[in-house]
Amino acid sequence: MTAAARALSLVCPETPLLPVEIAGETVFAKAESLQRTGSFKARGAWWRLSSIPEERRPAGVVAFSSGNHAQGVAWAAARLQMPATIVMPADAPAAKIAGTRAFGAEIVFYDRATQSREALAAALAQARGAVLVPSFDDPWIIEGQGTCGLEIAGQYARAVGAAPARIAICCGGGGLSAGIALAVADAEIIVVEPEGWDDMGESLASGTIVAVGPCPPATACDALQTQRVSPLTFDVLRTRGARGVAVSEAEIAAAMRFAFERLKLVVEPGGAVALASVLAGRVPAAGTVVTLSGGNVDRARFAAALG
Structure with missing residues (x-):
């Protein structure tokens, strides 16, 4: 992971770890909404694409994403002068x-309800001889996202003189959560998901992978609508003893307002769930770091959350 950190230090800024008071305690928020492309996804995308051998780069890459991984891959591909196709x-x-x-990427749209993004992306990659870049089920991606954890550990130590007791992490497929779990070995890891889409939390509680149930509720967290987590991310989090927490849509909107009013940050719904878990009292405030994992949100949705 240190190699990934060195590579990323040349292209991605270290995002701030911001203190904010909640319930009389100081919580630290890792502002990945200020990262390149507006989310932590730039980390894994750069590490994965920059690791592709030169001879394979002309054929490009194919990825699937609702938007944050899409932008990360498109940005990295543009910098490396590689073609990129994104299934969205x-x-x-x-x-x-x-x-x-x-960023110059080609977009291929699909229907969430009737099509498999994984199958569509795999078919495109095979037909074009391109490298398939999953959003979380990939060792390079997990390692790249883990650099966020390395930064948290160093920044927290400089600010507090100790290690964080726990880190609450916004979770879709678990790439960021698994990476941070590997990078910060002594902290309690809590994955946070929207209610009805908390398949990682349910999987960790049951000890086996559980898919999202039929007809899941509507959620503003487009970035966290993962139907089934991967064995790779699940095994890392299970081994680390991680646990899950779910938050409501109202709690997510409240966290977006809090981030805007108290931290002066624009945070998207999926990037606000970890903060929501502390504000709602489901995760203790003392000694806690929360990830603000993304800030890519449409104006209308953000305005509606602010009320």
Whole structure:
């Protein structure tokens, strides 16, 4: 992971770890919403794409994502002068579609309800001889996201003189959670998901992978709508003794307002769930770091959350 950190230090800024008082305690928020492309996904994308051998780069890459991984891969591919094709849901936020296109990537849309993004992306990659870049089920991606944890450990130690007791992490497929779990070995790891989409939490509680149930509820967290987590991320988190917490849509909106009012940050719904878990009292505030994992949100949705 230190090699990934060295590579990323040349292209990605260290994002701030911001103190904020909650319930009389100081909580630290890792502002990955300020990362390149507006989310932590740039980390894993750069490490994965920059690790592709030179001879394979002309064929490009194919990825699937609702938007944050899409933008990370598109940005990394543009810097490395590689073609990029991104499979995105037709209902992806307009801001994320526009951001992905701005980096020059080709977008192939699919229907969340009737099509498999994994199958579509795999078929495209095979047909083009391109490298398939999953959003979380990949060792390079996990390692790249783990550099966020290395930064947290160093920043927290400099600010407090100790290690964080726990880290609450926004979780979809678990790439960021698994990476941080590997990078910060002594902290309690808590994965946070929206209610009804808390398949990682349910999987950790049961000891085996559990898919999202039929007809899951609507959620503003487009970035966290993972139907089934991967054995790779699940095994890392299970081995580390991680546990899951779920938060409601109202609690997520409240966290977005809190981040805007108290930290002066624009945070998307999926990037606010970890903060929501502390504000709602489901995770203790003392000694806790929360990830603000992304800030790519449409204006209308953000305005609605602010009320």
